[in-house]
Amino acid sequence: MKNRxxxxxxxxxxxxxxxxxxxQAQVIVSSDDYYITMGGGVSAAILRAGxxxxxxxxxxxxxxxxxxxxxxxxxxxxxxxxxxxxxxxxYADRATTQARDIVRNSVSRCFDLLDALGLNxxxxxxxxxxxxxxxxEDVAAEMAEVVATRLARADRQIDVTLFLFDRFxxxxxxxxxxxxxxxxxxVPEIAAHELGGSVLSAPKPQQVPTSGPGGPxxxxxxxxxxxxxxxxxxxxxxxxxxxxGPEAGKKSGSRARLAEIxxxxxxxxxxxxxxxxxxxxxxxxxSHKDQELREELPSLSVEKRTSCGWNTNExxx
Numbered sequence: 434m435k436n437r438x439x440x441x442x443x444x445x446x447x448x449x450x451x452x453x454x455x456x457q458a459q460v461i462v463s464s465d466d467y468y469i470t471m472g473g474g475v476s477a478a479i480l481r482a483g484x485x486x487x488x489x490x491x492x493x494x495x496x497x498x499x500x501x502x503x504x505x506x507x508x509x510x511x512x513x514x515x516x517x518x519x520x521x522x523x524y525a526d527r528a529t530t531q532a533r534d535i536v537r538n539s540v541s542r543c544f545d546l547l548d549a550l551g552l553n554x555x556x557x558x559x560x561x562x563x564x565x566x567x568x569x570e571d572v573a574a575e576m577a578e579v580v581a582t583r584l585a586r587a588d589r590q591i592d593v594t595l596f597l598f599d600r601f602x603x604x605x606x607x608x609x610x611x612x613x614x615x616x617x618x619x620v621p622e623i624a625a626h627e628l629g630g631s632v633l634s635a636p637k638p639q640q641v642p643t644s645g646p647g648g649p650x651x652x653x654x655x656x657x658x659x660x661x662x663x664x665x666x667x668x669x670x671x672x673x674x675x676x677x678g679p680e681a682g683k684k685s686g687s688r689a690r691l692a693e694i695x696x697x698x699x700x701x702x703x704x705x706x707x708x709x710x711x712x713x714x715x716x717x718x719x720s721h722k723d724q725e726l727r728e729e730l731p732s733l734s735v736e737k738r739t740s741c742g743w744n745t746n747e748x749x750x
Contacts, residue, residue, distance in 0.1 A: 437613050439626040441584035444591045446623070448573060448613070453596040454482035456556040457511050462543055464560045465517045468495045469503060475558040475598065479515060483508030487515055500535055502542040504550075513552070516543050518560055533575055536561040540579040547591065554592040569597050577623050660701045667694045 436449035453461060453475060463476045469491040471480040480487055486508035494503050503517040518539035520532075539560055547555060557580075559572040573595060580593050670687045717727070 438628045439581075439623055440628055441581065441626055442587070443589070444584040444587050445593070446577065446580050446584060446626075447592075447594045448577070448597070449594055450597050452478070452598065453556050453558050454478055454510060456594060456596070458554040458556040458592070458594060459513045459552045460516055460543070460547065460555040461507060461510060461512045461514075462516045462518055462555060462557045462560070464520045464539075464558060465503075466521045467497050467499065467519050469497065469505075469517050469519075476517075479510070483510040483515065491517065500538055500542075502539060502546060504546060512556075514550070516546060516555075518543065520560060532561060536572065536575050537579050540576050541583070544583045544591075553590055554594075556594045556596055559595070559597050573597065581623055581626070656701050656704050660698065663694050663698050663701065667691060667698075670694075 435451065436447055439446045439448075461479060463471065463479050464474070465471060465476050469476075469488075471477055471488060471491070487505055490505040491503065494505070497503050497517070497519045499519055499521070501519045503519065505515050505517060507513055507515050520535050520539060540557070543555060543557070547553070557576060559569050560576060562569055562572045576595060580595070584591060584593065670691050673687055
């Protein structure tokens with residue numbers, strides 16, 4: 434699960450982990466400095482994928498001012514245009530509140546340009562997650578509030594994708610799940626429009642074993658099993674809603690159950706995050722013919738053994 438969608442009348446917002454240059458949207462938004470150097474992060478990726486045509490076109494329109502959005506060709510990209518949101522300038526010393534205003538105003542300006550050019554699809558990066566210093570969660574929340582307001586007022590269909598990119602490749606599937614669940618809780622007006630979902634409430638206690646045979650390890654296994662079960666149930670319900678439609682889904686109780694599942698998943702994820710496995714005691718029994726193998730064990734440093742979470746006792750035969 435690497436994306437979630439939210440419906441606003443005819444329009445849709447999708448939050449997705451992925452490469453923005455692969456989008457089929459008519460417009461790709463780039464976060465740039467006032468000379469549009471496209472020297473790092475998402476802007477550099479857009480330049481690599483789209484080619485020097487973008488830079489040549491941008492050179493005709495610089496220097497730009499902080500807060501402006503400059504329109505250029507998209508070069509070899511599938512998009513028609515690149516909107517360069519100017520979010521940084523030389524020697525700028527901006528407070529967090531000013532940076533937040535820049536993010537919000539840049540998104541609003543992009544919507545104004547969409548209307549002026551008669552376009553109906555746009556892909557945003559996490560504006561401000563770089564130079565402005567916001568976390569992905571904060572950027573997503575700031576941008577989503579502006580996007581939601583504009584989509585709710587739109588009298589035509591507009592498709593918006595907010596791309597989040599894990600540049601270091603450190604995120605795992607459980608991290609994606611945690612982000613989307615947390616995002617929905619932080620921006621409840623967005624969650625209310627989630628496809629197949631509704632506004633989330635506080636997490637409910639989970640009926641997951643917290644003690645017994647196996648201790649913390651068994652507890653973590655039970656939590657992961659519960660998470661898998663909830664994921665499978667949610668997928669099944671979403672497929673059912675897609676077949677019968679949202680109105681019929683309300684009558685069947687599917688949407689209410691999806692909201693409950695979202696709450697339960699948050700609770701399980703919270704438990705997993707705080708669960709810690711205790712060290713494992715390993716008993717080694719060996720004979721004389723295994724002496725060489727036994728002698729290799731001390732080559733593991735104490736630091737490595739403890740970081741792996743196990744200690745050893747031995748018995749020689």
